[in-house]
Amino acid sequence: MKTTDTRTQILDTAQELIQKVGLNAMSYADISAAVGIRKASIHYHFPTKDNLVAALLDRHSPCFFRFCDAILDSPESPEVKLRHYCGLFEATLSSGKQDKACLYGMLGAEMKTLNSPLISQVVQFYRDNQTRLVQLLQQGRETGDFKFPGNVESMAMVIFSMLEGGLLITRADGGVAQFREMVEQLIQVVKG
Amino acid sequence: MKTTDTRTQILDTAQELIQKVGLNAMSYADISAAVGIRKASIHYHFPTKDNLVAALLDRHSPCFFRFCDAILDSPESPEVKLRHYCGLFEATLSSGKQDKACLYGMLGAEMKTLNSPLISQVVQFYRDNQTRLVQLLQQGRETGDFKFPGNVESMAMVIFSMLEGGLLITRADGGVAQFREMVEQLIQVVKG
């Protein structure tokens, strides 16, 4: 078992903390304690907090959309694809030490305190997700698996908002079980 | 025009700031500057920050649910009631200086940094909303206005999560227009 390098450990810890308490409540001291390194050493890898978060998003986004596109390009039915896509969000809720919301959901809440390059990265994540959902919904309509009124763009927004909001709500009350129930309900609705 | 008392001005300002930047990013100094009073004077009205937030929620929650129940008890159709209910959320997005999300949505994101009495107040808000939605959805099903698969409890969670998430997402990208479009799509779906 090869050990993870310090830089990666810092990023992993920072991400977990942001998903748990938010960016504004997370400090270099928290990371320091968790990684077992001094605050100054973190500044060697990431001079400023903004550097750290930017690096975090640069790492996370491609990874997330690689998973995402693997689902979209799979030979499964649209219904199964949608279920798997929603599973990507459920995973953040149930993985690790629990109590975690979506990384970009947390940053979205703190958006007005973010510097502009970070804001763009968060907004782009939202747009890229909705683009994927539009494709998936369109596909499902063509195969006849999905039957819902209105246009696919609006429906994509309904679904994405529900997933982001659902993570925050069920983290506070109900947990993964409730989140799953919500997703299942959504799928029933999309199938018409 | 009678002037608003200091205590109320502090609460109003604090609420606006929390909805904009979050509780962790809001300081007594910010309130001080906005109200035109010194930090120490705020401590006279609210000794600690927790006192302030608790007072804020104690004031907001009854007010919100009074509006909410007025909608539910009105003689309108279930569809119109649902539209008005969603309008309560849209209102926070478009009122005042813009850029505001739901008060409880922001606190939900920061939940893990809240002290327990505040956590309970936030969770209770979520539950009370979903209770109202269940009533409304049940009503609509009985009149035949609403036709959707699954149970009303799950559907209530879908709607509430969508509203909370939608406020965060559309605040970042799209604004009120997108929020409205999302709500309209939801209503189409609920009508079946």
Place this chain on the structure above:
DNA sequence: GTCTATAGCGCGATAGAC
């Protein structure tokens, strides 16, 4: 690449005059 030490600032909160 990690350390000790510290600068400089903003925070919540308190004491005491008016």
Place this chain on the structure above:
DNA sequence: GTCTATCGCGCTATAGAC
């Protein structure tokens, strides 16, 4: 009820030894 003044703390960030 509001003020000035200040305390003690935690934060991001930097300097410089090892």
